[in-house]
Amino acid sequence: MSQEYFSPKGKSPLGQEVDEASDDVENNLPPPTETTNTVPTNSATPAYLTVGTGSTSQHAAHLQALLDHDSGYGGSIAGDTAASLNPEVARASSQQMSDLDRHRAQTGAIHQLWYNQHRVALGRSINRVVELLRGLQDMNVSWPAHYPSVQRPDGKPLTRAATRPDLQHTYSTADDFITSSSAAPPLRRAMTSLEGQAEAESSKAAENRATPEPRLVSPQIAQEFSILKLDLKLGSLHQAELVHSLEKSSIASLLDGKISSSVKHLLLLRDRIEDTSSKVLITGDLNAGKSTFCNALLRRKILPEDQQPCTSIFCEVLDARENSGIEEVHAVHKDAHYDRNDETTYDVFTLQELEKLVTDNSTYTQCKVYVRDVRTIDESLLNNGVVDIALIDAPGLNSDTTKTTAIFARQEEIDVVVFVVSAANHFTLTAKEFIWAAAAEKAYLFIVVNGFDTIRDKERCQKMILEQVAKMSPRTFKESSELVHFVSSNAIPMLPAPPGGPGGSGSGSASGGGGGDEPGDDDPKDKGKGKEALRDFSQLEQSLRRFVLEKRARSKLAPAKTYLTNILNDVNTLATVNEEVARSEWERVTKELQELEPLLESSKKAKAEISDEVNKTIEETCEEIYNTSRRTINSAIDHAGDHTHGVPYPGLFYAFEYAEDLKQAMLSEIAASVTTCEEHARTQTVKGVNAIKQLGILHLGNEYSDLNFRPDVMFRRKRDALAKQVDIPTELLDFVDWSTILQRQEKVAGTGMALTLATAVGSQMIGGYSWMNHALSAVRVMGNDNLRRMIIPGIVLAALTATYYVLNQIPQSLPHRLNGKIATQLAAIDYAHVNSSRIAGSVRKVLRFPADSLRVGLQRSVEQLDSRRDETLRVRAESDVARKYFSNLVRVSDHERRTVEAVDLDAVPPGMQPAGTGGLAVGA
Numbered sequence: 001m002s003q004e005y006f007s008p009k010g011k012s013p014l015g016q017e018v019d020e021a022s023d024d025v026e027n028n029l030p031p032p033t034e035t036t037n038t039v040p041t042n043s044a045t046p047a048y049l050t051v052g053t054g055s056t057s058q059h060a061a062h063l064q065a066l067l068d069h070d071s072g073y074g075g076s077i078a079g080d081t082a083a084s085l086n087p088e089v090a091r092a093s094s095q096q097m098s099d100l101d102r103h104r105a106q107t108g109a110i111h112q113l114w115y116n117q118h119r120v121a122l123g124r125s126i127n128r129v130v131e132l133l134r135g136l137q138d139m140n141v142s143w144p145a146h147y148p149s150v151q152r153p154d155g156k157p158l159t160r161a162a163t164r165p166d167l168q169h170t171y172s173t174a175d176d177f178i179t180s181s182s183a184a185p186p187l188r189r190a191m192t193s194l195e196g197q198a199e200a201e202s203s204k205a206a207e208n209r210a211t212p213e214p215r216l217v218s219p220q221i222a223q224e225f226s227i228l229k230l231d232l233k234l235g236s237l238h239q240a241e242l243v244h245s246l247e248k249s250s251i252a253s254l255l256d257g258k259i260s261s262s263v264k265h266l267l268l269l270r271d272r273i274e275d276t277s278s279k280v281l282i283t284g285d286l287n288a289g290k291s292t293f294c295n296a297l298l299r300r301k302i303l304p305e306d307q308q309p310c311t312s313i314f315c316e317v318l319d320a321r322e323n324s325g326i327e328e329v330h331a332v333h334k335d336a337h338y339d340r341n342d343e344t345t346y347d348v349f350t351l352q353e354l355e356k357l358v359t360d361n362s363t364y365t366q367c368k369v370y371v372r373d374v375r376t377i378d379e380s381l382l383n384n385g386v387v388d389i390a391l392i393d394a395p396g397l398n399s400d401t402t403k404t405t406a407i408f409a410r411q412e413e414i415d416v417v418v419f420v421v422s423a424a425n426h427f428t429l430t431a432k433e434f435i436w437a438a439a440a441e442k443a444y445l446f447i448v449v450n451g452f453d454t455i456r457d458k459e460r461c462q463k464m465i466l467e468q469v470a471k472m473s474p475r476t477f478k479e480s481s482e483l484v485h486f487v488s489s490n491a492i493p494m495l496p497a498p499p500g501g502p503g504g505s506g507s508g509s510a511s512g513g514g515g516g517d518e519p520g521d522d523d524p525k526d527k528g529k530g531k532e533a534l535r536d537f538s539q540l541e542q543s544l545r546r547f548v549l550e551k552r553a554r555s556k557l558a559p560a561k562t563y564l565t566n567i568l569n570d571v572n573t574l575a576t577v578n579e580e581v582a583r584s585e586w587e588r589v590t591k592e593l594q595e596l597e598p599l600l601e602s603s604k605k606a607k608a609e610i611s612d613e614v615n616k617t618i619e620e621t622c623e624e625i626y627n628t629s630r631r632t633i634n635s636a637i638d639h640a641g642d643h644t645h646g647v648p649y650p651g652l653f654y655a656f657e658y659a660e661d662l663k664q665a666m667l668s669e670i671a672a673s674v675t676t677c678e679e680h681a682r683t684q685t686v687k688g689v690n691a692i693k694q695l696g697i698l699h700l701g702n703e704y705s706d707l708n709f710r711p712d713v714m715f716r717r718k719r720d721a722l723a724k725q726v727d728i729p730t731e732l733l734d735f736v737d738w739s740t741i742l743q744r745q746e747k748v749a750g751t752g753m754a755l756t757l758a759t760a761v762g763s764q765m766i767g768g769y770s771w772m773n774h775a776l777s778a779v780r781v782m783g784n785d786n787l788r789r790m791i792i793p794g795i796v797l798a799a800l801t802a803t804y805y806v807l808n809q810i811p812q813s814l815p816h817r818l819n820g821k822i823a824t825q826l827a828a829i830d831y832a833h834v835n836s837s838r839i840a841g842s843v844r845k846v847l848r849f850p851a852d853s854l855r856v857g858l859q860r861s862v863e864q865l866d867s868r869r870d871e872t873l874r875v876r877a878e879s880d881v882a883r884k885y886f887s888n889l890v891r892v893s894d895h896e897r898r899t900v901e902a903v904d905l906d907a908v909p910p911g912m913q914p915a916g917t918g919g920l921a922v923g924a
């Protein structure tokens with residue numbers, strides 16, 4: 001306990017000098033009219049009230065109440081220890097103090113209540129935002145969230161006149177967005193097809209489609225996003241190139257990663273605001289005096305100071321009470337998660353070994369330095385009785401460490417970032433970069449301009465530094481009197497170290513310059529400077545204490561509030577964009593569906609109708625071809641014997657050859673009729689194919705695949721050769737055309753005996769009965785003798801005549817005779833039917849190809865329309881869910897954002913006076 005180190009005589013641990021310094025400082029205060037201090041200086045009121053240029057009793061009471069209430073140390077005494085420990089003084093003011101105590105307790109309670117309200121409000125907001133983000137993550141899986149894209153492929157920014165739906169940078173707020181979206185063309189997902197494009201597109205299909213233009217955050221929108229902004233500074237690729245190269249799925253997974261880390265961050269923030277400890281990160285340029293500043297805060301030389309860069313690891317200075325009161329160093333192993341109760345995660349060193357430890361950074365990345373703060377709870381930062389504070393001395397910023405420190409600073413457990421800058425060097429580029437980054441994360445920075453003792457023109461230095469601060473962190477500048485301090489850390493005298501502890505030899509720091517007992521300090525000029533430096537430093541300490549303690553709502557809750565506001569802004573922007581996209585997609589697919597439904601119905605109907613029509617066409621064509629072929633072939637068979645086919649009759653001796661030639665000619669003629677039928681069938685087939693093709697083009701358009709029909713290939717195999725295989729042997733009787741002869745005989749009967757005889761002779765050959773009757777009647781007419789004399793020559797004559805006649809009739813009779821035989825044989829094999837069927841069959845086969853193709857095409861078209869409708873329905877359902885989800889998200893995130901914004905951390909708790917710049921201490 002710090003009280004342990006109080007002088008038994010009631011002296012300050014600093015000795016008389018401190019009292020003097022305080023007195024001197026008080027003497028330097030402006031007249032009471034300017035800074036009303038109603039608290040008597042000899043009261044038990046903290047002596048720090050006398051430090052600075054002015055304060056009010058309310059603020060003193062406020063801080064004291066805060067300390068009393070929060071610390072549980074009751075009316076702990078601060079500042080002027082001589083006065084505070086004087087029992088006389090305490091007794092004299094006991095009555096007055098009891099009122100003051102009550103007031104303090106009251107204001108403390110109010111403050112605590114006020115703080116708790118804010119803490120609970122932000123804690124609940126964090127829970128709700130985590131839920132929102134998890135919901136968004138789920139949604140991002142089923143409906144990959146759209147990142148607005150306004151970047152044109154040609155790099156030119158979009159104008160309002162641009163036809164493509166876009167997002168303008170004016171969409172920074174929901175209201176702006178709505179206004180601009182009403183004027184601008186509707187937003188679309190970059191992957192969404194434009195209006196008029198027939199095909200519906202699902203998220204999945206969209207994923208697979210090539211990205212026509214970047215879908216990522218445009219430079220403008222990128223400005224809008226702070227947390228969900230996708231970090232594209234990867235590799236050597238230029239950001240624009242990277243944007244172009246990313247697919248929707250990649251963006252979705254990048255966003256998912258961002259949301260996950262944001263949820264993690266929020267959970268840590270929640271833990272953090274529930275936690276009563278506070279961490280102060282002390283960072284700055286190399287050799288700016290960070291370690292010296294830390295030591296000055298502790299009033300002990302704990303951390304090594306050197307003119308050359310020496311701090312290479314993060315040193316976290318904690319109250320030794322957190323380590324069972326033991327002062328030691330825990331050097332945390334690389335990659336190990338520090339656990340004080342697990343000694344395998346660290347090595348233990350003494351405080352004296354710290355110097356060696358911080359300069360050797362090969363083994364450890366950070367160390368925990370447990371020290372006993374020798375100061376009182378109202379002076380001490382570590383041992384303040386309210387919250388557990390840890391000071392973290394970071395390595396100096398350089399190109400290697402800046403990123404690490406920036407990451408460190410961004411950690412949610414860092415409540416306050418104290419930036420130490422050398423008064424001589426001002427802000428370096430690295431320092432500026434760091435502050436810019438940190439200012440985005442932490443609402444306020446605490447800036448310590450160190451080494452002020454080395455500056456001659458102090459005013460100019462202050463002016464220049466403040467100008468720089470204004471540019472880098474306007475909010476910090478606005479409260480510069482509280483947040484920007486010009487000090488000389490090495491001028492702060494060290495207190496005696498607690499028994500067994502190092503540092504605090506009672507002298508100033510190594511470089512001297514400050515108070516202490518060192519020789520030379522007797523110089524009144526130096527003494528004056530030392531007191532001035534001490535006063536400035538005390539003011540800094542008070543501000544820092546206020547910043548960490550009194551305003552811990554701000555320092556502790558502000559990061560949570562800032563982060564919540566930022567993430568809710570991002571979520572709101574993202575939700576607004578996606579609601580628009582989902583709505584326009586829903587409208588598009590709904591319209592598309594209205595066109596698709598009747599198209600599908602008519603396609604189905606057309607498919608059935610066309611199928612019937614094509615079947616009918618095929619059947620009719622084939623029937624016509626069959627009938628025509630059969631008629632033609634039959635006719636050819638019937639009339640094959642009507643003429644000699646140009647075959648010359650070579651005479652009796654070649655009658656058999658003649659018959660053979662004739663037969664072939666007749667068969668050829670019949671075969672030719674088959675070819676004619678095939679020709680006809682070919683022509684009809686071409687017509688049929690064309691008719692089907694027309695139907696295909698009409699109903700399927702370009703999708704109808706032409707089968708490249710070649711009519712010349714039809715009927716290549718001569719199946720009609722069958723006719724040539726007809727075997728008809730020529731017989732003698734074939735040469736006699738009995739029917740002709742009989743006709744003739746009937747015409748000439750009774751007119752010539754010779755003919756009658758010849759006929760009779762001939763009839764003998766067939767043994768006809770009627771001829772006998774004729775012969776008997778002739779015998780009766782001529783008498784037996786005459787008959788006997790005539791009979792022989794008559795018979796000869798008749799025979800000769802008949803032979804002559806028959807031989808003469810061959811060219812006329814043979815074709816008929818042969819034709820009859822051929823017809824009989826062809827009828828036996830059903831030649832006409834077989835060929836007609838074959839031809840019609842071929843035609844059917846040929847026509848079936850385009851018909852089947854048409855049917856398949858129509859079926860495919862119906863199926864495609866069907867699946868397009870299903871897909872469109874799916875997209876509509878998806879976008880409907882997305883539309884409702886994002887519209888709700890817009891509302892909820894906006895409401896939540898307002899709830900968070902309503903948590904006014906800067907406001908003064910009700911019933912309490914403002915504790916700002918006019919507070920306990922006025923800045924330098």
Ligand SMILES: Nc1nc2c(ncn2[C@@H]2O[C@H](COP(=O)(O)OP(=O)(O)OP(=O)(O)O)[C@@H](O)[C@H]2O)c(=O)[nH]1
Nearest residue numbers: 287288289290291292306309310311396451489511
């Ligand atoms: N004149 C003067 N010198 C100072 C002041 N503060 C620190 N120094 C000196 O500056 C040098 C560097 O101080 P450190 O505290 O080691 O600086 P640091 O920023 O911790 O250094 P690294 O952590 O190594 O970057 C030391 O020699 C200090 O004595 C100051 O206010 N005035």
